[in-house]
Amino acid sequence: MLIILAFFNWYLGTLSAEKKIIEMPNLITESITCLTQSATNNQKFTVFITDRPMAEKLLDTLCHTNAINRQYGLVEIRWSNNEQEISQYVGKGLADLALVKDNVMQAFATQTTHSYKIIAQYQDYAAYFVSLKEKPQLSKQYLWGKKLGLLDYPSSRSGHIVPKGLLNELGIAESDMQITYVKSHEALRDLLASGKVDLISTFWQEQDIERFSLNYKTPLETKVSGSKWYLKMATENTDLLCDVQAALHQLSNEIHSQYYSQLNLSQFNCSPVDVKSQVNQHEK
Template structure:
């Protein structure tokens, strides 16, 4: 009986593939958290690993790095990995595994990675504000208003806008854990789903240009307007100037091509001068 059932499953799977051969679907329950490519240096066993929380950004960066002349000369493989998990940040950045990482400055300071692993801040995004979002009214930053509310926060203690700032606000207002209902989500997009579906009364997040399609700016209240933007850190165990320049130019190209208001505002730290770049390196 089991053989017949497995055969039927296989037949239906093949038929489904034939009907949808031009489409690619993610397999349910299989988490894809990295992608990689081989460079032209086939015999080189060195891998250039990038870590970030944004999958779309990581995939675009992979495409750029895989065609970069300097990367192709110095490495045999390029790999990008994305994750929101603080445990993964500790694993890849805290232990110095990642060559290039987009993380919050407070985490880098906590792990002392700049001193222990030689990470250098090569670029960063602009500071931003944190807001309380509501669907039907403007939130108030008072104990009376927030009492009994269902509030959506990020389940990542390192997130400034989704965890640290709102938790600090609640503490300063004298609101204890039992005074509000905290509902945790694993991403900012998941927070927005909680709010739009009515499962929470409020969420804490940043304002994105696409938020105006679902939410009203009349119904957000600023909590903090000086949140440090994420920063790109490159592991510089040696004075690898060619690599630093190549990474900065690649990040600058991504910033110019992106549609995101946040990612387009990139600031290069100690930017490479023309004479720092390799003679044959294409200026991006």
């Protein structure tokens, strides 16, 4: 009887555990989608970015463009800083539109193999070591043993490539410092402000003056290439190109970021005003 009762209790516990697993919501979201007006079209327009905050604004704008509504049934925006995912979506040409650094595209020769074209780009910027209490020095003696905050994705120039290059030049191994890796530039700033690291490697923005001193930043590289928007152009799909450019232009006016608001559009045979009005017509 005791054995039967124990088995019955185990069985009830198993059912309860399975129910909890089934009902547990997925809290990690890495993509968002929207349906276009072409309900019977099974073509998907895929966007790949590394910056999560711009996803929702961009999705709404893209889903109201004429060309995408005619040519696609679904728009999906995915975001990630994972190198493996970047190589999947960009290196294998899975993304129709991608926001990445040019060194990533060059590594995969994507402009040749997948017909990606640069349709817009953000301004070049400088990379800095930023400290909370003193001006960082670019010497082996100064940096040895310091607590350094870096980004954990190797494609970031200001947050990973440039500082790692300097450490290599100075003959400083990673084990010679206490390096903390985080997911974003904002997380780097939080690390520094809380005193958890001695210095971080990042770019400088106007609002940083509210938390850090201008006297306590040291340039590592004065001209770092800005991120670029690449559109896959297997055909001369000018309508799509012009509508996507208009959507990116609208995004730059709406997003609250000093860096992402400074967008330069590549010159094509587009009429930005007319295309912008086409985007707005869908919203009326």
